Amino acid sequence: EVQLVESGGGLVQPGRSLxxxxxxxxxxxxxxxxxxxxQAPTKGLEWVASISYDxxxxxxxxxxxxxxxxxxxxAKSSLYLQMDSLxxxxxxxxxxxxxxxxxxxxxxxxxxxxxxx
Amino acid sequence: AIVLNQSPSSIIASQGExxxxxxxxxxxxxxxxxxxxxxxxxxxxxxxxxxxxxxASGVPxxxxxxxxxxxxxxxxxxxxAEDVATYYCQQGSSNPxxxxxxxxxxxx
Numbered sequence: 382e383v384q385l386v387e388s389g390g391g392l393v394q395p396g397r398s399l400x401x402x403x404x405x406x407x408x409x410x411x412x413x414x415x416x417x418x419x420q421a422p423t424k425g426l427e428w429v430a431s432i433s434y435d436x437x438x439x440x441x442x443x444x445x446x447x448x449x450x451x452x453x454x455x456a457k458s459s460l461y462l463q464m465d466s467l468x469x470x471x472x473x474x475x476x477x478x479x480x481x482x483x484x485x486x487x488x489x490x491x492x493x494x495x496x497x498x
Numbered sequence: 499a500i501v502l503n504q505s506p507s508s509i510i511a512s513q514g515e516x517x518x519x520x521x522x523x524x525x526x527x528x529x530x531x532x533x534x535x536x537x538x539x540x541x542x543x544x545x546x547x548x549x550x551x552x553x554a555s556g557v558p559x560x561x562x563x564x565x566x567x568x569x570x571x572x573x574x575x576x577x578x579a580e581d582v583a584t585y586y587c588q589q590g591s592s593n594p595x596x597x598x599x600x601x602x603x604x605x606x
Contacts, residue, residue, distance in 0.1 A: 428595040
């Protein structure tokens with residue numbers, strides 16, 4: 382059974398940093414692109430970033446380019462999202478997902494990030 | 499970025515009723531890259547339909563999808579109580595991947 386378990390969310394002040402983690406199991410992690418998708422409170426879904434099988438290629442939405450860094454450790458079957466210079470508009474639940482040519486087949490339960498002073 | 503205009507934004511339906519959601523793209527998408535997700539209250543999203551018309555594993559046959567180019571639709575042939583959720587279309591054709599704004603399905 383595919384499992385994706387996010388961690389690392391919490392309350393952080395504007396301008397500070399936070400690093401999210403996602404532990405994957407139940408599938409061959411290195412066979413999949415992976416992605417982060419977020420959802421602001423009471424809002425819709427928004428793709429944030431994706432990363433290739435070996436981490437050699439990364440993709441970001443414009444609003445997080447230069448502030449967020451997606452990475453992975455295939456030996457640990459783990460996905461990460463380093464978030465710097467956080468803004469109030471980054472407040473959201475962040476979901477870890479598999480990314481199969483832009484198809485998000487498996488999702489974690491999400492971790493809430495709140496950016497507020 | 500490809501904008502997905504999803505309508506209606508909300509539906510109130512009776513059990514057993516047929517409901518249809520439309521998703522219109524701002525530019526043409528290959529049908530391979532148009533997908534639908536279901537998000538029940540308080541839960542994470544779940545893939546329901548992929549590549550326009552293929553049901554994900556375990557999804558009941560009352561769920562279906564169709565479309566091509568810039569116009570796609572998602573149908574529940576006979577709504578059941580467990581289908582109460584928000585449904586999103588999504589395109590994986592080009593970066594940035596985008597979602598429709600969602601359609602909230604409630605029961606009468």
